[in-house]
Amino acid sequence: MTLKAKDKERIVNLLGRKPTPTEEAMFDVMWSEHCSYRSSKKFLKLLPTKGNRVVQGPGENAGIVKLNEKWYLAMKMESHNHPSAVEPYQGAATGVGGIIRDILAMGARPVALMDSLWFGDYSEQKTQYYLNGVVSGIADYGNCIGVPVVGGEAVFLPPYRDNPLVNVMCIGIMQSEQMLKSAAKGEGNLVVLVGSKTGRDGIGGAAFASEELSDESEEKRPSVQVGDPFTEKLLIEACLEAASTKKVVAMQDLGAAGLTSSLSEMASKGNCGIEIELSRVPLREEGMKPEEIMISESQERMALIVKPEDYNEVKEIFERWGIDCTVIGKVTKERRFVIKSQNSIVADLDPKHLTESVPPYEGAIKRPNPKRVNVSFYNANKGIPELLKDPNFADKDYIYEQYDHMVGVNTVLPIGIGASLMRLKETETDIGISIAIAGENSSERAVKRAYRAIIASGAEPIAITDCLNFGNPEYPEIYGEFAYLVEELASTCKQLSVPVISGNVSFYNETNEEAIPPTVVVGMVGILHDIKDAKRPILKGRDNSIVAITIKDTKDELCAKEVILSSLDNIVSMGYNGRAGILLSLTKAAIKGDIGVIIVTSPIEDAAYWLEVKDIAKWKSTVNKKLRWSIIGKTTTDRYIQIKGQGQIDIGEKRNVEG
Amino acid sequence: MVKVRLLVTLKKGILDAQGKTIKGSLENLGYEKVKDVRVGKTLELYIDTEDTESAIQMTKDMAKKLLVNPVMEDYSIEVEEL
Amino acid sequence: MKFGVVVFPGSTCEKDCYYALKETLKQQVRYIWHTETHISDIDCIVLPGGFSYGDYLRAGAISAQSPVMKEVKAFANDGNLVIGICNGFQILLESGLLPGAMGINRSLKFTCKMQRLVVENTDTPFTHTLKKGEILNIPIAHKEGNYYIPQEGLNKLRRNEQIVFRYYGENPNGSVDNIAGIVNESRNVFGLMPHPERAISPLLGSTDGIKVWKSVIEWKAGR
Numbered sequence: 001m002t003l004k005a006k007d008k009e010r011i012v013n014l015l016g017r018k019p020t021p022t023e024e025a026m027f028d029v030m031w032s033e034h035c036s037y038r039s040s041k042k043f044l045k046l047l048p049t050k051g052n053r054v055v056q057g058p059g060e061n062a063g064i065v066k067l068n069e070k071w072y073l074a075m076k077m078e079s080h081n082h083p084s085a086v087e088p089y090q091g092a093a094t095g096v097g098g099i100i101r102d103i104l105a106m107g108a109r110p111v112a113l114m115d116s117l118w119f120g121d122y123s124e125q126k127t128q129y130y131l132n133g134v135v136s137g138i139a140d141y142g143n144c145i146g147v148p149v150v151g152g153e154a155v156f157l158p159p160y161r162d163n164p165l166v167n168v169m170c171i172g173i174m175q176s177e178q179m180l181k182s183a184a185k186g187e188g189n190l191v192v193l194v195g196s197k198t199g200r201d202g203i204g205g206a207a208f209a210s211e212e213l214s215d216e217s218e219e220k221r222p223s224v225q226v227g228d229p230f231t232e233k234l235l236i237e238a239c240l241e242a243a244s245t246k247k248v249v250a251m252q253d254l255g256a257a258g259l260t261s262s263l264s265e266m267a268s269k270g271n272c273g274i275e276i277e278l279s280r281v282p283l284r285e286e287g288m289k290p291e292e293i294m295i296s297e298s299q300e301r302m303a304l305i306v307k308p309e310d311y312n313e314v315k316e317i318f319e320r321w322g323i324d325c326t327v328i329g330k331v332t333k334e335r336r337f338v339i340k341s342q343n344s345i346v347a348d349l350d351p352k353h354l355t356e357s358v359p360p361y362e363g364a365i366k367r368p369n370p371k372r373v374n375v376s377f378y379n380a381n382k383g384i385p386e387l388l389k390d391p392n393f394a395d396k397d398y399i400y401e402q403y404d405h406m407v408g409v410n411t412v413l414p415i416g417i418g419a420s421l422m423r424l425k426e427t428e429t430d431i432g433i434s435i436a437i438a439g440e441n442s443s444e445r446a447v448k449r450a451y452r453a454i455i456a457s458g459a460e461p462i463a464i465t466d467c468l469n470f471g472n473p474e475y476p477e478i479y480g481e482f483a484y485l486v487e488e489l490a491s492t493c494k495q496l497s498v499p500v501i502s503g504n505v506s507f508y509n510e511t512n513e514e515a516i517p518p519t520v521v522v523g524m525v526g527i528l529h530d531i532k533d534a535k536r537p538i539l540k541g542r543d544n545s546i547v548a549i550t551i552k553d554t555k556d557e558l559c560a561k562e563v564i565l566s567s568l569d570n571i572v573s574m575g576y577n578g579r580a581g582i583l584l585s586l587t588k589a590a591i592k593g594d595i596g597v598i599i600v601t602s603p604i605e606d607a608a609y610w611l612e613v614k615d616i617a618k619w620k621s622t623v624n625k626k627l628r629w630s631i632i633g634k635t636t637t638d639r640y641i642q643i644k645g646q647g648q649i650d651i652g653e654k655r656n657v658e659g
Numbered sequence: 660m661v662k663v664r665l666l667v668t669l670k671k672g673i674l675d676a677q678g679k680t681i682k683g684s685l686e687n688l689g690y691e692k693v694k695d696v697r698v699g700k701t702l703e704l705y706i707d708t709e710d711t712e713s714a715i716q717m718t719k720d721m722a723k724k725l726l727v728n729p730v731m732e733d734y735s736i737e738v739e740e741l
Numbered sequence: 742m743k744f745g746v747v748v749f750p751g752s753t754c755e756k757d758c759y760y761a762l763k764e765t766l767k768q769q770v771r772y773i774w775h776t777e778t779h780i781s782d783i784d785c786i787v788l789p790g791g792f793s794y795g796d797y798l799r800a801g802a803i804s805a806q807s808p809v810m811k812e813v814k815a816f817a818n819d820g821n822l823v824i825g826i827c828n829g830f831q832i833l834l835e836s837g838l839l840p841g842a843m844g845i846n847r848s849l850k851f852t853c854k855m856q857r858l859v860v861e862n863t864d865t866p867f868t869h870t871l872k873k874g875e876i877l878n879i880p881i882a883h884k885e886g887n888y889y890i891p892q893e894g895l896n897k898l899r900r901n902e903q904i905v906f907r908y909y910g911e912n913p914n915g916s917v918d919n920i921a922g923i924v925n926e927s928r929n930v931f932g933l934m935p936h937p938e939r940a941i942s943p944l945l946g947s948t949d950g951i952k953v954w955k956s957v958i959e960w961k962a963g964r
Contacts, residue, residue, distance in 0.1 A: 139851050143882075144792040146753025230751050230795025322750055397854075404853045404882040406939050407790075409757045413855070413946035423944060425760055531944065669844075673889065674915070676847050725806060728799055728835070730842035731889060 025291035063501025079506035088133025101253035107180035108172030115152035120161025122391035144229035149403035151420035183269035195301035199284035202297030238321035247310035267351035276329030366476035432531025434459035439521035443489035452576035459526030471515025537575030539593035596638035668699035745783035753791035788829025801831030830932035841890035847915030888916035
């Protein structure tokens, strides 16, 4: 058990007695950092979560924004760092499974995934081991369930060598009346468990993610969860079909801490009680103790609340899809979480003691080390030819070709360049979405990179989800990094008016007391009223002017947005600075478009966007005077890219990553 | 109860890409004496009978119907009484 | 023309096929669940791509034993049209409706990208409006697309001109003779690894898939 003496004391006070073994195991996982967010909650409260499109902010399985009156979009990002460090293939695969179910629990159909992956230096064997395992894990799971991975990023920096990061974002869509929440309600309603049988997977997983990795973690491999994407696919179809009958009162997925977290959340949110009988839970292993059943993290399971008179209809749907569907208990009026095993009570407590009574972490905060925060660990100070081969900046087709990024026939091709774009055929409209994922050691840089990616695609940013990856918060300096970067995240999002509607915190990303640099990963979605209006960072015309827009402060940022989004009919193609500057972006745009370009002014400080402008005279006469911009070159009929101070780069040359 | 082990392998002559890759990795680790690696799969079937002959026959039928692809795969059977 | 798109547990591309046929090609379409046995109202059966039964055991192996496949075999033996795409092709091979078998890509990795194909045979309902030697851009997305057939079988395929599409430019999976799609001897059953239902719009990178669907629609209309 990982709870400290003070916590144990508090539990005895809350219950008025010592906890039973089952209750002890439940508190152990629910009060762990991973489940309770005890160290992070007070800072996360600073984040702006409201907006005129926001339907659901943080607090449910995923955040939801309105696309139009009829259609909603759900989004969330999650980390699966610790399991991936121990078993990269299954760790990454089950990470995908988990985030999919969070979206599914809201009643949404998952339609896209994106990943942000962080490893050590590209040339290290350990990096290749993690990279191959993680990518094939995500690929095999995502491909099998038929949800396209439409983009992402891969970062190769030495501090992440022993602590890889696997952050996965999922987007889903649903009709507004399909939306489901997790609060249990209705005395006498049935608590229904659907999905795979329960085994000993991941027991202690939530507690595991709240500890640092060490050489002992190697032996913890048996407790890592194993995914079954075939069952997940059937689960998705069955749950969505059940939801469409409007006979599902509430839905919740089983993730970290399994039945314990799922059911205690449902009861707490509904301010009611849940009573279950463990002998009804379908088991995969023999001789499982009550506490094992309650904290098992077996994958591909969901909990539903269904009225007794509707149960047969719901059960028929799951049976047709070949998914186990079992009544394991009922909703009660009094707010108690009662767990019986063969009719004897093994736990009986107020569910809010598990979900809300955790004492917040009151650890010391020290000012963060300036060498670790808001620092760029990349070395982009190279010539364009070197950047094209640098593992951090080179094309990642060797990764995304392993993902079926086209299933669903919504993905606008090509991917791997700028924000990812999707039409949404299910909506029967021309609406499009633009999705970006950006991780940095600075909240401001992460938000702005994602923001610019969305704007550069011609879309209006509407919401953010995030993953905050840090070391051990029990070290004051690390806790200070967290506090600082959450505050920075809050202020940047407020300045740009983009709300944070969901997110995830991952602490304890350290090995043998060496922490990763603080890593903020932002996922952002933008909306396009007509997907055909989207812009790509791919040069298209000959003899068009290339304009660079520079940004020095927030005023400039908002001015650029306003100008760009109102000038789309005069913009042929467009890109943004990304991690290595607009010149690299322009070079890739020339190669991808097979169009020559000449840049006569280089370098350009604070350059944020480049635009291929159709009618430069119109641009000059109509552009907002406050915008900082200049003409830096033009597209040509040549077969090369020429940048002042850098020489010529042949367009047709094939380039490979060299690490 | 009888446990039948069905070992399924790729037919000789068919390119075994997995086997080839594994052989390369073993060579890199210094095991040059490994001349070939073929990757297959083992299915363990727990059959409720005391009659090993009928269990073997049942397995051959199942192999023909579903468990083995005769175009690309070969198989062998081992039996163990439990 | 009425298409029937079969749905197996684990199929993922059935909605894409349905969308392409209904919205883009304006044809009648319905889904056929894998346990259904009534398919006589259908003009062309489509076995879509995906991971039926998780590709467990072998891709398409378990699906080939579904109740609906018994009907599909009879339907095909009566000379009716069947098209199997990707996992659908794998199911046709496992069912014995097409000769050969599918192995893992030589790279051992899943590969999803736009692929160039060359049209080898236009004497089939699925390709009769195309030109021999024409190059098409149609995406592939598979880990087990390495088509294999013993030499004797390959000779027969060549003799009978059953090879319909070959990969052009480079072979993405190691398939024998660069085979990407084949028909049976009577040319009514077509199996191919590339996804014609994905090449239906400039947004999606190519409209060449429409040509394949239009070909079979026009062939049927001419009867």
